[in-house]
C-alpha cells in the first residue's frame with residue numbers, strides 16, 4: 001500500500017456544486033493539485049493524485065483506483081447548502097479511529113489557517129440505515145482510510161472570499177503531517 005491518495009472530487013460531466021460562477025470540480029482540482037505538489041516533495045511516490053485532469057470518474061472507477069492501494073485518502077470537496085451553510089466539514093469512516101483523528105486535525109487546521117468556522121466534524125463518521133458508512137468513498141474503499149474534506153461552502157460568498165487556495169492546501173498538508181506525527 002502506498003501512503004496517500006489525494007482525490008479531487010467530481011470531474012468532467014459531474015461538476016459537483018455550482019454557484020456564483022464557481023464549479024466545484026474546478027476548485028477541488030486546484031486545491032488537490034497543490035496539496036499533491038507539496039506532499040510529493042516529502043513523501044515522493046508514496047503520494048498520488050487520483051484525478052489529475054477534468055474528466056468524468058464514476059463512483060466505481062474512482063473507488064477502484066483507491067481501494068486497498070493506499071493507507072489514506074483525502075477526498076477534496078466544497079460544500080453547498082442553498083447559500084446557508086458556512087465553514088469546514090470533514091467526514092471520516094465510522095470504522096476508522098485513525099481516520100477520525102485525521103479528520104479532526106485537518107478540520108482544525110483549515111479552521112485556523114483560513115478563519116473558517118468548524119461546521120461539523122462528523123467525528124464518528126456518518127451511518128446509513130443498514131449501519132454501514134453513508135458515503136461510498138468510505139464504503140467502497142476497503143482498507144484505505146478515507147477522509148472527505150469539505151473545505152468550505154462554495155455557495156457562500158463570504159466563505160469563498162476567505163478561500164485562499166495556497167492557504168487551504170497548506171492547512172491540509174499541515175494537518176496530514178501533524179497526523180503522521182501522532183501515529
Ligand SMILES: [Zn+2]
Pocket residue numbers: 009010016017024077078
Ligand atoms: Zn463534492
